[in-house]
Amino acid sequence: MNLNSRSGSWCSCFDFHRAKGNSVERRTLPGPDYFDPAIFELDREQIFFRSWVMVGLSEQAEKPGQWFRVDVVGESILIMRGQDMKLRGFYNVCRHRGSRLREEESGTENGALACPYHDWCYSFEGALVATPRVEKDEINRDAHGLRPVHLDEWQGCVFVNLDRETPVSLREWIGNVNPDMLTYERYDMGSLRMTSKSEFVVEANWKIVIENYCECLHCPSVHPELVELIPAYKTGWVFDPARDDGGVNSTSRNYGPATAANIALMPTVSEDDANSVYGGTIFPNCFIDIAATGVVISQVMPVSATSTRISSMYMFHPNSIAAPDFDASTLIAFSDMVTNQDNSVCERAQRGVTSRSFADGGVYPEKDEYVWQFNQQYLQSRDAR
Ligand code: FES
Ligand SMILES: [Fe+2]
Known part of the structure; x- marks a missing residue:
């Protein structure tokens, strides 16, 4: 275009x-x-x-448990909507032995996101909630939720930021890199x-x-x-x-x-x-x-x-x-x-x-x-x- x-x-x-x-x-x-x-x-x-990298649209994951996958220059990222209706971004990597969790482009989970390798299960908010055939106190589940990436939305668009540091807000970023874009909010693109x-x-x-x-x-x-x-x-x-x-x-x-x-x-x-x-x-x-x-x-x-x-x-x-x-x-x-x-x-x-x-x-x-x-x-x- x-x-x-x-x-x-x-x-x-x-x-x-x-x-x-x-x-x-x-x-x-x-x-x-x-x-x-x-x-x-x-x-x-x-x-x-x-x-802040543009990865898709908010409408691509509308319901709790709905997600889409995006490849950010070699890093596979899952964008998933939580029970609280918030969108979150996670590395598409199981915390057990590193299996890729999802290969499809998009999908909707029922109850939890289960790793296909040994069935470890993650909540829609990324918490590790089940480790079948492993004693509950063997693993500190609280410490092994999905690794998050920063996620923010603007005008119906989803952006992620893989920086380890906390970045400026997406809107501030846009205001810095091209303030003219903020004037197009008048179109309510969301x-x-x-x-x-x-x-x-x-x-x-x-x-x-x-x-x-x-x-x-x-x-x-x-x-x-x-x-x-x-x-x-x-x-x-x-x-x-x-x-x-x-x-x-x-x-x-x-x-x-x-x-x-x-x-x-x-x-x-x-x-x-x-x-x-x-x-x-x-x-x-x-x-x-x-x-x-x-x-x-x-x-x-x-x-x-x-x-x-x-x-x-x-x-x-x-x-x-x-x-x-x-x-x-x-x-x-x-x-x-x-x-x-x-x-x-x-x-x-x-x-x-x-x-x-x-x-x-x-x-x-x-x-x-x-x-x-x-x-x-x-x-x-x-x-x-
Ligand atoms: S690698 Fe995911 S459950 Fe083992
Ligand atoms: Fe052109």
């Missing part, structure tokens, strides 16, 4: 006009940052195990429901995927259909320089051509917003595109140094979904086409950056402002502590 990529004012101190006229040349990351296994290991440890999810595996480093989202210099050449919908993108800017709210005018009220769907506006959309689209990233692995009829929430998860999974979740208001003529298939097909166009150039970039000739990287013009900002955010996190 690349409806709008205003990655926000993370670096508020930066005056990007300063770089005009090439007085300060901005460089991309060096080539090896996109494929070197040692850098990927740093990305796992420093970025993905120390940030009231929306997912009608479908599109999954993509891109043979490119995760940073190439995010960088591509953060710029629109490629839009006229890569997305000829999209720029007809959003004429401002023909200029190569990811936002409309004539507006000061980060929005872009669209000829359509949804993600596809105006004729593609007959979906009601979300009830939270003001008249001003009816013909606008907004979007942005939440560092490190989420981007959200907002149109007047619905929202696409995308989760980016590295699979390896050179492979990335993108899950795009299509969200609409329950009233829209309940309408007898609700049909989002054409706009989803349009949006998936745009994503495939993006993925194709990301893979092309990946093949290029491995060249020895790119070891010192490339160069950013002014319209790559948000790509550069993402890189600064990345380097600051990667090289911290």
Whole structure:
């Protein structure tokens, strides 16, 4: 997806006009940052195990005992709803001999979560509650509940943080990495429901995927259909320089051509917003595109140094979904086409950056402002502590 990529004012101190006229040349990351296994290991440890990482939607586990599993760059995590209706996150690892507890994508437990190896049972809140064939006082059950991860929710999205230290709250994190995203709370995205999810595996480093989202210099050449919908993108800017709210005018009220769907506006959309689209990233692995009829929430998860999974979740208001003529298939097909166009150039970039000739990287013009900002955010996190 690349409806709008205003990655926000993370670096508020930066005056990007300063770089005009090439007085300060901005460089991309060096080539090896996109494929070197040692850098990927740093990305796992420093970025993905120390940030709030988007892992799914609150609606994926609605009832007590319901859970879904997510792979956070090699760490399998279970997100499960407790009897108290709270969502929690746990390492998907039994405290007895380390068996993986669940291999399926999702499920609902009856009474307790039992390990398939020796039947040790955990409550929905993660406490070790039964150890069959083992005397009760042999093991200190209180000390061997499932290992938790930090979990927080925002606008219907679930984030986990694997940091051993207590992190800042998710909302504070979002306010730090992209305060513009907090202004989109006016859409009350938590009231929306997912009608479908599109999954993509891109043979490119995760940073190439995010960088591509953060710029629109490629839009006229890569997305000829999209720029007809959003004429401002023909200029190569990811936002409309004539507006000061980060929005872009669209000829359509949804993600596809105006004729593609007959979906009601979300009830939270003001008249001003009816013909606008907004979007942005939440560092490190989420981007959200907002149109007047619905929202696409995308989760980016590295699979390896050179492979990335993108899950795009299509969200609409329950009233829209309940309408007898609700049909989002054409706009989803349009949006998936745009994503495939993006993925194709990301893979092309990946093949290029491995060249020895790119070891010192490339160069950013002014319209790559948000790509550069993402890189600064990345380097600051990667090289911290
Ligand atoms: S490894 Fe889970 S019960 Fe033994
Ligand atoms: Fe794009």
